[in-house]
Amino acid sequence: MVVTVETDAGVTGIGEGGAKDTLEQCAGTLIGKNPFHSAAIWQEAYIAWFYPPGREKAHALGALDLALWDIKGKALGVPIHELLGGTARDYCECYATSGARPPGVAPDARLSLKDRARATMDAGYRAFRMAPADIAIGAVYDTRAVVRLVAQDCRDVREAVGPNGNWCIDFHQRFDLNDALRLCKAIEEYDPFFVEDPVRDENALQDIPKLRQMTSVPLTHGEEWGLKWDFNRLVENHDVDFVRSTLPNVGGITEMMKVAAICETHAVGIIPHFTGPIATAALVNCLSTFSGPVLMEYNYGGRPIDYLPECLDFKNGKAYTNQRPGLGVTADMNRLTQIGEVTEPGRRNVYKRPDGSLTHW
Template sequence: MTSWNRRTLLKGLGAVATAGLWLPGTANALGLKPDKIKAVHYYRNTGDSNGRMGQPMINQSSNVIVIETESGLRGIGEGGEPTSMAECASMMIGLDPFRTEMHWQRMVRGMHYVAGREKLHALGGLDLALWDLKGKALGVPLWQLLGGKARDYIECYSTAFPRPPGGKLEDAARACIAAGFRVYRHSTDNRTGVVDRFKLVRAIFDDCVLLQKTVGDGSWSLDFHTEFDPSDAIRLAGMMDSADLHPYFIEDLIRSENIGSYENIRKLTSQPIAVGEQFGYKWDVAPLIERELINYVRTALPNTGGISEYMKILAMAETHYVGMIPHFTSPIAEAALVHCLTASSVPALMEMLGDGSRTFPYLPKMYDFRNGKMWPNERPGLGVELDMSKLVKIAEYNKYQVGMPLNLRPDGSYTQW
């Protein structure tokens, strides 16, 4: 072992010893002392009356989760709503907090119906907290546990980058790139009721021509926002092909219910397609990846079911040369995504709202964003800190509930019931 590696290991073990978890002489070289989950605490922030980032029409929870163990460790997560959170959290009480994959399987399969997307959001938030807890127990940032750094930072694109006073679309795009962002994102968003589809297609196409002229290849993107019927989405993408326009990606051309429709769309455009922000776990997105119908996966945290599941989707994407462009969800989940993408070398781009200056009073420390990029840090776990005075408790779960009994294989793993 080199002196650098020895010093690094001793520093990490010292942090574990400080936490009272180091067991000298045991086979467990990492020093994870046996522990049990004591309670799961559930909060909303005081600036958000509905726990949904102030947007009640979007079922994207920013509720805060804190898993507490009997030894006093605490892991921070985010997501869910009280009903599904109660089911999932109750299955964890009294069990080993470091068996992350076991908890994931139990929560997904622990009731008669396999977890749907709302429950995936809750168990995904709990999974974030379990990973955070493990990183803190070992005194290392989560990206170290996921494989170490494969990149120095993650490039970002901006949604709704502010236009300069009196500025136009091209002024906002130019300012966005000047601020260090890789991509300016434009949108077809036209949620005003009745839409003339022909006028909208023409207007958005003209915007795309302007963006191409202003910032050039790969420095802009277009979100179709699932607003078009397939014929209009295909027409717009075809117009972009014919005009030799080169966005970084085009997103969500049609609604997400029938992913088989992308078989036809893929044949009719050469534009890079990004899909998945409305999807959950790997089974939702697997056909799109395996049939190579998309270029980028848009699934995010905690929607997929947490870090445990996100890393599996990421590995699946790598085998088909598909990149990751996760949807912006909420700040703790964004911090978690930085760790996941730092530990992977697939093409990656993260979404940031506006110019990235938004702050969250209940999070003195969250993700590290500067110069249009997300940067990994050295703080243990997710690197997130809470100001508890800015949080209001929704519930506490401290009693075990088994859910449905699950069969085990002889080796102790759960069967895929």
């Protein structure tokens, strides 16, 4: 879902994410507001509800927030990373996922897991990511058998990337604590870069700290989380080595930088989930200003995207910032189909303290 926000000054910002209904619920908050006041707009859109926004609404707020930051950069003629203080790294290293076609490989080519891992390393990526034995939808998923199968796959991938290469695995929350521990212990000797989403998200705050005490593999979690409060406990207690905070899910650039600050104070890295090319360009702007460890997920491999004549600057497995204003991305809206529009201010129950700051509904 591509989002545009238009201004009376003729500057249009673009964002990505959300769903039609949640975007329409949130978009009215922007009408008539100063796009440079993105923090105040975010606060009003978040707290002016009887029920606190859940993950779906945070996703929509994030898409709109990306567009506001794009407007600010375009209006000032500077890239967003300059508005955030300037870059702290030359590029963001990337990994590729096993289901993605490596660069230079024909679309109909059938590659083994080991071949994909080798192709990823040859293309310059920092790491190759694999999944836990994906099987046909509806088929029986015997977790005990899967643990044995995946351990073998991990051994093969380590062999493919070599002693100096990196690989990682996403458990996709398919295991309970016991099976997650069995698999973590089984693959420790193959030295994964990280294990992602090892347990169910509903139990993560209870199970990941236990897992942390029983395995040496680096852990990461949080691609489904939508707000900075979700990450705080695991980061503060060093129960994860990286967080999977991403855009627009965490609420946009406004909130992503707060998550980055939480991580920086506890020396925890950020490995964001891939949601789309526009959001990934926003992530590169954000994370290029973050001093901690960063590894990006990027599966387009430099291939062109028809509706983005100007997109992410990517080469040799690395994502680079650029000096184009705003997000640094140009969208050809003629290649997209409009499915909704909001032109009237939304009605919100807003209460303010004496100093003008917002308080909860």
